[in-house]
Amino acid sequence: MQTNQTPYPPSYRIVRGASGLWEVVEEGIRGVLALFKAPQAALSYACDLAAMRKGSVVFVFHKLPLGARNVMPTMGPGSASLQ
Helix, strand or coil: CCCCCCCCCCEEEEEECCCCCEEEEECCCCCCCEEECCHHHHHHHHHHHHHHCCCCEEEEECCCCCCHHHHHHHCCCCCCCEC
């Protein structure tokens, strides 16, 4: 029997994009869920998303290295410094 649920709750990452805006990204999903000028607004949005999915976590990064968006699903919580 196949289900549509993922085996683990999603994690959300907040990163400062090249444009200077704060991006909210769901791990394993390509593309940005939302963009914000203020990091607090991005954090609030990501926390609201995580609250809807029990067990979800939110990580905040000052920036990701170039090309890191393509490898985000393999990044663990220790892959970059947390703010």
